[in-house]
Amino acid sequence: MSQRKALKVQDSPFARKLSAFVRLSDGDLVAMSDLYRRRRKFAMGIDMIHQGQVERNAYVLASGWACSYKMLRSGSRQIVDFQIPGDFLGLRSVLFRTADHNVEPVTPVLASEVTYRDLIDSFGKTPRLATAVLWAASRDEAMVVEHLVDLGRRSATERTAHFLLELEARLRLVGLGDRKGYACPLSQYLLADALGLSAVHINRVLRELREEGLVTFQKGNVTFEDYDALVKLSGFDRDYLDHDGPLLP
Amino acid sequence: MSQRKALKVQDSPFARKLSAFVRLSDGDLVAMSDLYRRRRKFAMGIDMIHQGQVERNAYVLASGWACSYKMLRSGSRQIVDFQIPGDFLGLRSVLFRTADHNVEPVTPVLASEVTYRDLIDSFGKTPRLATAVLWAASRDEAMVVEHLVDLGRRSATERTAHFLLELEARLRLVGLGDRKGYACPLSQYLLADALGLSAVHINRVLRELREEGLVTFQKGNVTFEDYDALVKLSGFDRDYLDHDGPLLP
DNA sequence: CGTAGCTTTGATGTAGGTCAAGAAATGTGG
């Protein structure tokens, strides 16, 4: 029975992701299965997590996309990151007393709930899991850092190109894209809020990239016309995403 | 002997910092003392960590300031964060195979070296330490996220004010500042590279803030003339930094 | 006491914002 469970967990995107960092034993996998009990659906428009909430829960995305963001008094918002299937979401809201950000579905979402107790208990049972989660959190931080460089020092065009390439690299890791392109449910408004630009300007940048024969962002699809030129243009270096093979044997 | 050691560690800024997240047992403190063996000095101008390096080590800052940054091909750089005494530095360079960023002293620095083995060994011995480090890393990520919001959606003035206030809050936690002000060894160039602005513009913003009677940034000192007005101007909310008392009993 | 790194200021240029308005999609109820 627990064997069946373990196998099932092993096939989940989350287990696959953590396995990239730390080799997980059967015991680890069984402990992880406790994190997988409550499946929940979220429709678009309702926050999965909102700033200031005290319920300490997080989710592992099973299907659909979400975005985490912060609102400013001025009414503008900054999207910090998008979450794709397999991503952990809201870790800081479990770890801290109150959530410091919002998370909203971008498409209808299916996710497994992880409570504070689940997480702490499983850390107690299998310390390696804590290390694996630390690793996963650090990879996420590496992405946020790269995003910060985008906003601080790259032009609108470089930034947009870089962002589309990063998404491809992430999606490829979970089998949802390749260097030809991927399905992308983001609106230009979402893109604008992520890249710190206006929706109008994003539109112009996308047109330019399309007319230059580099990428097409249309009808929910990103298609790379010239992947290599795009990499060159944006200075994209996927090193910060790749860590082939478990780091902790 | 090990008792003396433990007490010494308990007094270190690093132990104080982690204790804010997780109550540490004597055993935990002894395990931590292993992380404190090698003290090293760094002069200005030599990187403590550089992008692509394979030696997997990190440091805990004992005294002085440092900054972590990324360089772009264009020659411009983005400072991701400053480290002040007590801060962990280069965690991602221990955890990953190669460092994805640089760290440079801003002043002469005294730091304790932490190697990959040290860290993994101590996690094995005391799982709570792994959890504590996860927490500390998450707090750091919260700061990077707020910095990202700065770059994406705040004006140069708001951004600068926000940044100066955040530094105050962090320095206050280690007893190096209060709402009157603090000693700040940063040049306007460093400020510019952190805030994604040009040094010239930073200078103008600082002048404006000074002439408005809000803050003075001069001669290595930040002095708040009107703390509350500055908070209002920048929309600063210190919640993301405060987590009074251990979260894990 | 000189020279190299900071800070300050002015003049001018430009990337990207804002406003406005029409055209395509997309969705919804009948």
Added chain:
DNA sequence: CCACATTTCTTGACCTACATCAAAGCTACG
């Protein structure tokens, strides 16, 4: 399967926040 509503996309005209360039005064320290 169509009519209407709503969101999303696209483009043009104009404007502003910040960059860049240039040059002069500071400071500090070898």
